[in-house]
Amino acid sequence: MDSAVIWYAGQATGIVSLTLFSAVMVLGISVRRQVRIPGMPRLAAVALHRSISLLAVVFLAAHILTAVVDSYVNISPLAAVVPFTSAYDPLWVGLGAVALDLIVAVTVTSLLRARLGRRTWRAVHWLAYACWPVAVVHGVTMGSGTGHPMSGWPLWLTIGGIAAVLIALVPRVTTGRRALTPADVLAGVRR
Amino acid sequence: MNTVTMPLRIRSLATSAARRLLPSEPLSHEAHRAIYGDLSYLDGRQIVVAAELSGLCGQGGAAFPAHRKMTAVREAARRSGRRAVVVANGSEGEPASAKDKALLWHAPHLVLDGMALAAAAVGADRAFLAVESGHGLGRYLTAMSRQRPAPAVPVTIIEVPQRFLSGQESALVSFLDGGPALPRYQARPVFERGVGGGPTLVQNVETLAHLALIARHGPGWYRSGAATSLFTVREADSAPTVVEAMPGTPLGVLTGAGAATGQALLVGGYHGTWLPLTATALEAASPATLGVPLGAGLLAVLPHDRCGLVETASVLRYLALESAGQCGPCLNGLPRMAAAFNELAHPTPRSDLRRLRDDLSRWAGLITGRGACRHPDGSARLARSALIAFAAEVDDHARGRCRAPGRPPMLPTGPASPAAPIEQGV
Numbered sequence: 001m002d003s004a005v006i007w008y009a010g011q012a013t014g015i016v017s018l019t020l021f022s023a024v025m026v027l028g029i030s031v032r033r034q035v036r037i038p039g040m041p042r043l044a045a046v047a048l049h050r051s052i053s054l055l056a057v058v059f060l061a062a063h064i065l066t067a068v069v070d071s072y073v074n075i076s077p078l079a080a081v082v083p084f085t086s087a088y089d090p091l092w093v094g095l096g097a098v099a100l101d102l103i104v105a106v107t108v109t110s111l112l113r114a115r116l117g118r119r120t121w122r123a124v125h126w127l128a129y130a131c132w133p134v135a136v137v138h139g140v141t142m143g144s145g146t147g148h149p150m151s152g153w154p155l156w157l158t159i160g161g162i163a164a165v166l167i168a169l170v171p172r173v174t175t176g177r178r179a180l181t182p183a184d185v186l187a188g189v190r191r
Numbered sequence: 192m193n194t195v196t197m198p199l200r201i202r203s204l205a206t207s208a209a210r211r212l213l214p215s216e217p218l219s220h221e222a223h224r225a226i227y228g229d230l231s232y233l234d235g236r237q238i239v240v241a242a243e244l245s246g247l248c249g250q251g252g253a254a255f256p257a258h259r260k261m262t263a264v265r266e267a268a269r270r271s272g273r274r275a276v277v278v279a280n281g282s283e284g285e286p287a288s289a290k291d292k293a294l295l296w297h298a299p300h301l302v303l304d305g306m307a308l309a310a311a312a313v314g315a316d317r318a319f320l321a322v323e324s325g326h327g328l329g330r331y332l333t334a335m336s337r338q339r340p341a342p343a344v345p346v347t348i349i350e351v352p353q354r355f356l357s358g359q360e361s362a363l364v365s366f367l368d369g370g371p372a373l374p375r376y377q378a379r380p381v382f383e384r385g386v387g388g389g390p391t392l393v394q395n396v397e398t399l400a401h402l403a404l405i406a407r408h409g410p411g412w413y414r415s416g417a418a419t420s421l422f423t424v425r426e427a428d429s430a431p432t433v434v435e436a437m438p439g440t441p442l443g444v445l446t447g448a449g450a451a452t453g454q455a456l457l458v459g460g461y462h463g464t465w466l467p468l469t470a471t472a473l474e475a476a477s478p479a480t481l482g483v484p485l486g487a488g489l490l491a492v493l494p495h496d497r498c499g500l501v502e503t504a505s506v507l508r509y510l511a512l513e514s515a516g517q518c519g520p521c522l523n524g525l526p527r528m529a530a531a532f533n534e535l536a537h538p539t540p541r542s543d544l545r546r547l548r549d550d551l552s553r554w555a556g557l558i559t560g561r562g563a564c565r566h567p568d569g570s571a572r573l574a575r576s577a578l579i580a581f582a583a584e585v586d587d588h589a590r591g592r593c594r595a596p597g598r599p600p601m602l603p604t605g606p607a608s609p610a611a612p613i614e615q616g617v
Contacts, residue, residue, distance in 0.1 A: 181522075182511050
């Protein structure tokens with residue numbers, strides 16, 4: 001199928017899902033570090049992490065569907081799933097397939113978390129840290145949709161997402177996590 | 192043998208020496224055998240049945256039926272193929288309580304007998320006796336256990352840190368596994384996965400001493416209500432007395448002469464309940480008829496010249512600081528409740544009394560049942576009961592009056608975190 005609509009839909013869903021995944025990373029890191037995103041209660045961060053990630057998966061599904069259906073370039077359904085088997089641009093399409101497989105693993109284990117047990121779930125969930133950079137590279141290298149790297153506002157949007165994730169990560173690396181003690185709370189609330 | 196001092200006063204209302212938990216003098220193994228006689232052989236199943244028929248419940252606070260715990264451990268060991276472990280819990284942790292320390296000091300062999308029975312009941316191959324550090328109990332008990340012939344199941348005596356939460360069962364398991372003595376999140380309960388991953392029976396030392404008496408005198412004797420149990424009785428600032436009495440003994444007899452001048456009674460411990468104390472209650476009521484949990488058996492009499500709000504504020508502050516800070520409801524709730532109660536304890540004319548009271552009730556409801564252990568639940572129970580028992584005192588304080596202005600609290604809040612005096616207004 002060859003239609004400008006499908007091409008635009010493929011571009012749009014790709015950019016939206018990449019942006020949403022950056023937001024999911026920021027929320028996930030803040031939950032893990034037990035820090036508060038300014039103006040947002042912690043419980044909201046957990047709930048948003050969950051719902052935005054599911055929303056991102058929906059956009060990702062649409063992105064892959066359009067990429068396969070679009071006849072502007074030839075990407076087979078198999079190439080969308082199995083890395084580096086695409087006839088067109090095997091390396092950068094392959095990175096997209098890697099990201100997809102990792103996201104599927106992370107999502108499925110999260111949905112089955114109650115059955116899998118915490119340890120297994122957590123081990124798989126760490127893959128998110130590998131998945132997101134791969135998705136970013138896939139987006140930046142193929143992001144123009146014309147065979148050239150991403151440019152213009154989508155590039156700035158992606159850079160913004162990268163910056164947000166790095167900011168969320170930085171204090172973790174430098175200060176680590178210090179648990180609040182009851183004495184801290186008592187000192188804080190005494191009037 | 193002794194560099195150890197246990198400055199504990201004891202009083203026993205038991206009638207027969209052979210059925211007594213607290214001998215007047217600490218007994219060597221030989222003296223113990225002379226008074227109590229040897230244990231006759233019972234197999235594991237018989238011991239569980241005896242515990243069931245006697246109706247024996249845990250004496251550490253939760254009053255859980257002993258035989259159900261034993262059965263659970265036994266079954267878990269059979270299912271998983273792991274060897275069971277017995278932990279005798281003598282680390283009462285609570286600064287106001289002394290009954291477990293008194294029992295260990297006066298009747299160590301009764302506890303060790305009980306441990307042997309419990310180990311046989313669940314098929315354990317290891318047993319630990321956990322006691323509070325700082326009293327020399329570890330060394331004393333090690334010496335006492337050496338007087339005995341080598342037991343079928345080896346007993347290791349361990350001193351645990353003096354902290355309020357050290358005696359919580361998952362905290363003990365964590366400590367025995369080499370971790371901190373703090374409650375931990377239990378994906379599987381300790382009766383399934385405890386010390387070293389083995390199904391673990393954690394039982395209070397007094398419960399085990401009862402088991403040793405039940406094995407000798409039969410479950411019927413225990414069930415008949417003739418068996419005694421231990422109470423820590425505190426009056427004003429004096430050192431506590433550990434009293435051995437039947438749960439049906441009138442409060443007046445249990446608490447002694449000083450109680451007549453008391454205004455209220457703290458029942459159970461720092462996770463317990465404040466009750467108003469009247470002359471009729473002293474004569475007619477007994478611990479068994481109070482209708483509140485007896486917890487670990489603390490009975491603290493609050494004299495008329497003391498302020499119940501000051502006491503409660505001090506204990507709540509202690510409980511907040513003793514929180515492990517691992518669960519949100521406890522970490523955020525207890526310090527707030529302690530701070531609000533400190534406001535109530537401060538006699539000054541105020542207009543925000545209603546808000547303070549509402550906040551406390553709301554927080555008490557919010558934190559109950561939401562921790563990994565029962566620390567928030569017990570602390571909320573204490574705060575709630577104080578608001579009821581000292582309701583008139585709360586109103587007086589809001590008008591700037593206090594019945595005991597400037598007096599420091601009498602209830603001990605432990606060496607672990609000494610209580611700062613609560614500032615009293617002029």
